[in-house]
Amino acid sequence: MKLKNFKVGIGNVNCYLVTDEEGAGIIVDPGGGKDTILNYIEQEELNIKAIVLTHYHYDHILAVEDLQQELQVPVWIHEADAEGLLKPELNLSSSPSVPSVSIEADKLLQDGEKIKVGQLKLEIIHTPGHTPGGICIKIDDILLTGDTLFKGSVGRTDLTGGSYQQLADSISQKVMKLDDQLEVYPGHLGQSTLGRERKRNRIVKDMLKK
Numbered sequence: 001m002k003l004k005n006f007k008v009g010i011g012n013v014n015c016y017l018v019t020d021e022e023g024a025g026i027i028v029d030p031g032g033g034k035d036t037i038l039n040y041i042e043q044e045e046l047n048i049k050a051i052v053l054t055h056y057h058y059d060h061i062l063a064v065e066d067l068q069q070e071l072q073v074p075v076w077i078h079e080a081d082a083e084g085l086l087k088p089e090l091n092l093s094s095s096p097s098v099p100s101v102s103i104e105a106d107k108l109l110q111d112g113e114k115i116k117v118g119q120l121k122l123e124i125i126h127t128p129g130h131t132p133g134g135i136c137i138k139i140d141d142i143l144l145t146g147d148t149l150f151k152g153s154v155g156r157t158d159l160t161g162g163s164y165q166q167l168a169d170s171i172s173q174k175v176m177k178l179d180d181q182l183e184v185y186p187g188h189l190g191q192s193t194l195g196r197e198r199k200r201n202r203i204v205k206d207m208l209k210k
């Protein structure tokens with residue numbers, strides 16, 4: 001497995017390309033950087049099968065339509081975030097400073113779903129709280145956490161569709177039940193491991209106490 005990270009777009013979002021040994025794989029959260037991503041795909045001769053979104057916020061989806069057209073690949077999102085992907089007022093692209101985005105998902109993901117892409121085995125973990133249909137994606141020993149869990153922090157819950165209680169439940173009941181060795185690749189900022197977050201992330205520690 002190979003993971004390539006690009007920091008893209010307005011929100012300096014972590015877009016990830018995860019591919020198997022033969023170059024088959026997925027793009028996660030292309031919030032911008034269309035040309036950089038396409039150049040890399042061409043140069044490495046990657047065979048991208050899908051665009052997978054950790055959640056519907058505009059900063060994670062701004063390059064989706066362009067990439068979808070260029071690569072002719074489907075867009076996947078959790079079923080509870082499909083409406084937000086369509087509605088600019090929910091995905092926060094309705095303000096004049098941002099191009100309005102409305103995308104129809106091609107595949108609706110569910111909690112616990114296991115999907116094979118090339119040799120990659122994806123496991124979808126529904127972790128609502130930042131948005132209703134936020135997900136973490138586990139692939140072997142890596143965990144893409146979107147805006148659910150960051151290095152030293154967690155996603156905000158004050159936006160439309162957010163809930164602190166849901167996020168606390170997602171993190172304590174689901175994410176932190178996974179193996180400490182897992183490498184955490186969040187939607188913003190740097191990478192970590194679950195073990196590190198268990199020890200040092202004050203908000204996570206607080207969520208685990210209750």
Ligand SMILES: [Zn+2]
Nearest residue numbers: 055057130147
């Ligand atoms: Zn977000």
Ligand SMILES: [Zn+2]
Nearest residue numbers: 057059147187
């Ligand atoms: Zn974000």
